[in-house]
Amino acid sequence: MKIKEIHIYQKSLPVVDGPYTMGGVEVHALDSTIVKLVMDNGRIGWGETCPLGTTYQPEHALGARAALQELAPALMGQDATAPRRVWQLMNGRLNGHNYAKAAIDIALYDALGKTLNLPVSELLGGRTMESVPSYYALGIGEPGEVAQLAVEKKQQGFQRLQLKIGGRPMHIDIETIRKTWEKVGPDIRLVADANRSLMMQQLRQISLACSDIPITFEQPCNTMDEMIAVRSQIQHPIYLDENSIDVNAVLRAVSSNVCDGFGLKVTRLGGLTPMTTVRDICEARSLPHTCDDAWGGDIIAAACVHLGSTVSPKLLEGVWIAAPYIEGHYDEENGLVVENGRISVPTKPGLGINPEETKLGNPIFSTV
Ligand code: 0XW
Numbered sequence: 179m180k181i182k183e184i185h186i187y188q189k190s191l192p193v194v195d196g197p198y199t200m201g202g203v204e205v206h207a208l209d210s211t212i213v214k215l216v217m218d219n220g221r222i223g224w225g226e227t228c229p230l231g232t233t234y235q236p237e238h239a240l241g242a243r244a245a246l247q248e249l250a251p252a253l254m255g256q257d258a259t260a261p262r263r264v265w266q267l268m269n270g271r272l273n274g275h276n277y278a279k280a281a282i283d284i285a286l287y288d289a290l291g292k293t294l295n296l297p298v299s300e301l302l303g304g305r306t307m308e309s310v311p312s313y314y315a316l317g318i319g320e321p322g323e324v325a326q327l328a329v330e331k332k333q334q335g336f337q338r339l340q341l342k343i344g345g346r347p348m349h350i351d352i353e354t355i356r357k358t359w360e361k362v363g364p365d366i367r368l369v370a371d372a373n374r375s376l377m378m379q380q381l382r383q384i385s386l387a388c389s390d391i392p393i394t395f396e397q398p399c400n401t402m403d404e405m406i407a408v409r410s411q412i413q414h415p416i417y418l419d420e421n422s423i424d425v426n427a428v429l430r431a432v433s434s435n436v437c438d439g440f441g442l443k444v445t446r447l448g449g450l451t452p453m454t455t456v457r458d459i460c461e462a463r464s465l466p467h468t469c470d471d472a473w474g475g476d477i478i479a480a481a482c483v484h485l486g487s488t489v490s491p492k493l494l495e496g497v498w499i500a501a502p503y504i505e506g507h508y509d510e511e512n513g514l515v516v517e518n519g520r521i522s523v524p525t526k527p528g529l530g531i532n533p534e535e536t537k538l539g540n541p542i543f544s545t546v
């Protein structure tokens with residue numbers, strides 16, 4: 179199976195009931211890049227990458243599309259039966275830009291699964307569950323309102339809830355954590371995600387003020403060095419998210435014992451190929467992790483769910499998808515949805531998603 183054609187689409191994803199808010203950031207619409215690979219056996223593979231704006235990570239939509247166009251000539255005619263070989267080829271042609279390479283990697287698994295008549299989960303080691311747990315990110319808000327929303331999300335079946343903190347006076351974050359815990363604890367796993375926005379002293383003070391609440395802090399400070407410096411002074415579990423930019427960063431985090439788990443993003447790591455490596459590293463050290471992405475539609479959602487279904491259940495913190503914030507689906511019949519806090523794992527070949535091309539508009543780049 180060889181790559182015969184490459185098509186790149188740009189798709190705007192307005193945030194339903196937006197904006198989406200995080201420590202010091204709010205986004206009203208996201209700019210997604212969708213890749214269509216046409217193989218010489220007639221199979222089509224779909225990939226996607228959708229940075230969360232231009233500040234969440236050193237990634238942006240125009241950069242993704244430029245990187246993909248830089249890679250396209252080297253990809254044409256390449257044997258696509260071994261995604262890892264193509265991953266190595268891409269690394270030999272373009273340094274970095276994992277988030278762009280990921281779209282190709284995901285599309286390769288989609289096409290391979292369709293060729294072999296297997297769901298992507300089976301190409302990644304085999305699913306261990308028929309549905310995966312999701313989790314809900316509550317956004318920045320007034321303590322009482324966030325706590326009330328947490329009650330609603332718990333009633334909808336979510337068993338893990340992510341608070342957003344940072345970018346405001348600490349006492350409001352402390353009040354939000356406490357009020358939410360009082361409303362939904364103790365049978366909800368509660369995470370406070372600062373998205374890198376806390377200084378070390380703020381983390382110390384918030385952790386001290388919430389010492390009686392079993393909360394996990396996610397990416398509280400900006401750099402791994404800050405996390406290493408403050409780690410021994412924080413009694414709460416800490417997960418890394420934004421710092422887990424590639425396999426080496428994950429290896430550094432594990433070897434320095436800087437965290438108790440991860441918030442992982444498939445495209446940030448470079449796609450399903452490196453993500454399975456990180457999955458197996460976490461398994462070897464019994465480190466729980468999520469299986470998410472920054473944003474994106476059904477294609478990215480399916481990639482995260484397929485991969486998430488292969489994670490040992492005890493280690494899967496959840497699969498976050500942007501579907502609740504997106505109007506409609508690329509594939510209305512097979513689009514992924516969260517129901518009762520869980521997402522069914524697609525069982526059709528490949529990703530199990532076949533985007534309606536009329537929804538994508540004309541490609542912004544094609545090799546034919
Ligand atoms: C909650 N998420 C997975 C969705 C947004 O991409 C941010 C991210 C996070 O954990 O920071």
Ligand code: MG
Pocket residue numbers: 371373396397419420441
């Ligand atoms: Mg996070």
